[in-house]
Amino acid sequence: MINIIQVILSFGILLVGVYSYRRLRSSYLDAILIFGFVLIGLLFVFFPELSNKVAHFVGVSRGADMIFYISIVFFAFIVMKLYAKIRRLEATITDLVRKESINDASDNVSEKK
Amino acid sequence: MKKTDVYIIVPAFNEEPVIGDTLKELLLLDYSIVVIDDASTDNTGNIVKKLPVAYVRHKVNLGQGAAIQTGISYALQKGADYFVTFDADGQHSPSDIAVLLQKLKNDSLDFIFGSRFAADTKTEIRGSRKIVLQIARYLNFLLTGILLSDAHNGLRAFSKKAAESIHISENRMAHATEFLLLVKKNKLKYAEVPVQIRYTDYSKKKGQKNFHSFKVLQDILLHKIFR
Numbered sequence A: 001m002i003n004i005i006q007v008i009l010s011f012g013i014l015l016v017g018v019y020s021y022r023r024l025r026s027s028y029l030d031a032i033l034i035f036g037f038v039l040i041g042l043l044f045v046f047f048p049e050l051s052n053k054v055a056h057f058v059g060v061s062r063g064a065d066m067i068f069y070i071s072i073v074f075f076a077f078i079v080m081k082l083y084a085k086i087r088r089l090e091a092t093i094t095d096l097v098r099k100e101s102i103n104d105a106s107d108n109v110s111e112k113k
Numbered sequence B: 001m002k003k004t005d006v007y008i009i010v011p012a013f014n015e016e017p018v019i020g021d022t023l024k025e026l027l028l029l030d031y032s033i034v035v036i037d038d039a040s041t042d043n044t045g046n047i048v049k050k051l052p053v054a055y056v057r058h059k060v061n062l063g064q065g066a067a068i069q070t071g072i073s074y075a076l077q078k079g080a081d082y083f084v085t086f087d088a089d090g091q092h093s094p095s096d097i098a099v100l101l102q103k104l105k106n107d108s109l110d111f112i113f114g115s116r117f118a119a120d121t122k123t124e125i126r127g128s129r130k131i132v133l134q135i136a137r138y139l140n141f142l143l144t145g146i147l148l149s150d151a152h153n154g155l156r157a158f159s160k161k162a163a164e165s166i167h168i169s170e171n172r173m174a175h176a177t178e179f180l181l182l183v184k185k186n187k188l189k190y191a192e193v194p195v196q197i198r199y200t201d202y203s204k205k206k207g208q209k210n211f212h213s214f215k216v217l218q219d220i221l222l223h224k225i226f227r
Helices: A004-023 A028-046 A048-058 A063-103 B019-027 B044-049 B064-077 B095-106 B127-144 B160-165 B175-185 B201-206 B210-226
Strands: B006-012 B032-037 B054-057 B082-085 B111-115 B156-159 B190-194
Touching (some): A028 A048, A048 A063, A063 B064, B006 B019, B006 B064, B006 B095, B019 B032, B032 B044, B032 B064, B044 B054, B054 B064, B064 B082, B064 B160, B082 B095, B082 B160, B095 B111, B095 B156, B095 B190, B156 B160, B175 B210
Parallel strands (some): B006 B032, B006 B082, B032 B054
Antiparallel strands (some): B082 B156
């Protein structure tokens, strides 16, 4: 018996997997990692008892809780990475605007004094 | 020292009502002046371009910190020996510049901070702003290890050595703290000099709201984490 949530989740996982694979086709390592994550995700979706077993092993009572905890840390990490990237981007733009503005500077000190 | 080797860096963003007067007052002193127009959308640019000053314009608005750094880079390129930052809204008194520069040279220091709270200043300041500035002082101390009597004062003077070793990366208002960090990091010799702040109705309206300090604090903390 397959639940609706299992259909939604597996569809989502496959979608993210295919999308990431298309974006990061560059190396075999990426492909293996993505394939691994998709596989683990699908396993947990279709065999929820499996996640419970892993959870018990690491000292969490429910599999869903364990995945919740891991996701929080994971997303906090992603937010940090994205923020660092935004700052780098801002620094690049600043650099660009600064260089251009100095090149185009008008200095009418000599003309008007 | 040639007076033209002193560069007054004036960051300006939409200062149309006052920029003309501020610059005319400064021009009487015969220093070199560079105005950094941070993509103003009013008439600031046209007013500045008519005066005998250097005019640099950011194509997009980056913030006061970025504008000051652009001014420093520009002045360095022009061979400046001394650097002064001066707010465009007319809150500083031009006669203080000479005092700052004199202290810088006589005591062979690298960096002078203007302070409205150092001894014998006559600045009138309203209560809530005073408290915010006091808190900011001690936060700056916690974050940088430097305790000044004033936390965010736009009037500063520094040497070529300081200008070369400093690069402001905080584009918005956290640059005031970043100056402290960089002074500390580069082991620059610094001092505070009392200066006057003229709180006009314009500068009060244009100036920082107290609430805004939370945003500045956020930028400072992120700066600490990410760099």
